Amino acid sequence: MRRTFHRAPEAERRQELIAATLDCISELGLKGATVREITARAGVTAGLVRHYFETKDQLIAAAYRSLIASLTEKAENLTGDPESRLRDFIVINLTEPVANSRSLSLWAAFISQVGSDPVLAAVHREGYLAFRDSLEGLIADFRVLRGLTADPGICRAQAIAINGLMDGLWLEGCLAGDLFADGELIRIATGSVEALLGLSLQGAG
Amino acid sequence: MRRTFHRAPEAERRQELIAATLDCISELGLKGATVREITARAGVTAGLVRHYFETKDQLIAAAYRSLIASLTEKAENLTGDPESRLRDFIVINLTEPVANSRSLSLWAAFISQVGSDPVLAAVHREGYLAFRDSLEGLIADFRVLRGLTADPGICRAQAIAINGLMDGLWLEGCLAGDLFADGELIRIATGSVEALLGLSLQGAG
């Protein structure tokens, strides 16, 4: 007797498959994300993948797009004045759900393939540049607020430095969050961004 | 007729297998590092892996140890006064062979497994803490040289921030080195480290 099943709406089932894929990758790595393991976690059988994705690689690429969106959407939709946006930017990127070991595992798994997989490389660069551009705009706005020039060369250099700092602290936090006291990373990040900008962030720490 | 072969010294053949493993991982990812592909690149047949390593996983772990050593040994054997050591630290970590897309692919492939593989996790944390401790010592030395206190709390916070900054800039350089002009990352890093330390690095660009 064949097992009973539920017919799900297309968008919903696609999303379930993508979520199961990310679960597999974070727990078992890319090589553990087999069609059988993915579909088992999604509660369906292996054949169904081909109904929603032309190939397994396309499912993987869709999962990467989904991950990038979840890691960047909060930081790209900030509201308020430039100063509070900058403070929120720091906090969001160094606290859950952006900063945890699962995010790092996923991010690293895909990054390791970006150099050799053109499809993933395209997905990556698109998301990366958008992220850095939004940070550069944020810095320019903040400088203007404090009466400084928004000189493109300066903004670019500061965006590169602060982007690097935030990436690195995010890494440290994900890899060994237990080595830091509560709020320590955010305090260090805030002080460092102030030092790099040469400006103080009122209301911080 | 059986193919001719060369009997290599144990250390040499082990090293060849490890090198071939890293090549596979950097070009094809962890899932592309199969026993057959690795041994083909090393110029031997698949069965030989079992003669040098009890299991494939042990070969992978050995490759990870080798990678960490190649990424950190130069920065941990600096000589000279604290200031030139700090400048060398910046340059070494942002130029070849530490900073290139191959290093990043390899590093990311292993990092993605650190969360789920206890053996790799141990290898990782050992290397990471040694690296950060040496940076913290370097910062303390430099502060003393400039007549400042070597207060542990301050040194720790500055080490975390500078470690994060360097990690992040290394990442950016590896991922998209073509987006930066010659020496741009080093200039940004030097200026940022000065800002974070509140001290200037004489003789720096």
Added chain:
DNA sequence: GAGGTAATTATTCAAGTGTACAATAAGCAA
């Protein structure tokens, strides 16, 4: 040179891989 040791090859095996495809049943429309 001769003989022994063990590094290396070649072959085999069971388990797991992505994909193709026919069979089936869930849900909708009438």
Added chain:
DNA sequence: TTGCTTATTGTACACTTGAATAATTACCTC
């Protein structure tokens, strides 16, 4: 209810995987 569409299942296939093992040959010692 009846019939239709198609989402989903179950099975099969060709191929790859890591590992085990027997057969061979390179190299060292004497």
